[in-house]
Amino acid sequence: xxxxxxxxxxxxxxxFFGQIGLHRFYTGRVSSxxxxxxxxxxxxxxxxxxxxxxxxxxxxxxxxxxxxxxPGMCRDPR
Numbered sequence: 001x002x003x004x005x006x007x008x009x010x011x012x013x014x015x016f017f018g019q020i021g022l023h024r025f026y027t028g029r030v031s032s033x034x035x036x037x038x039x040x041x042x043x044x045x046x047x048x049x050x051x052x053x054x055x056x057x058x059x060x061x062x063x064x065x066x067x068x069x070x071p072g073m074c075r076d077p078r
Contacts, residue, residue, distance in 0.1 A: 005074040014070060018063045019044075023070065028078035036062065 005027050014023040021036030039059040046052035 007071060007074045010070050010074050014063070014066060018066070019059060023066065024073075027070070027073035029073060 010023050010026055013026050017023070019036070019040040021033035021040070024030070024033030024036060036059060039055045039062075043052045043054075043056035043059060047056070
């Protein structure tokens with residue numbers, strides 16, 4: 001069984017590096033961290049085409065939901 005993750009560190013990673021999914025990598029959710037990373041890269045890379053705001057909107061909604069999911073992710077690391 002893996003050790004619990006520090007909740008404060010997870011929230012700090014979410015706040016400063018959430019758009020690249022670093023808090024998910026920290027809590028052991030690597031696959032969803034990769035998806036968040038790709039959403040951020042594609043979104044910010046295509047904002048000049050105006051289509052980038054679609055993946056960014058999905059990412060920002062997901063990050064808002066993560067505010068409530070982080071405690072559970074820290075208690076149950078993968």
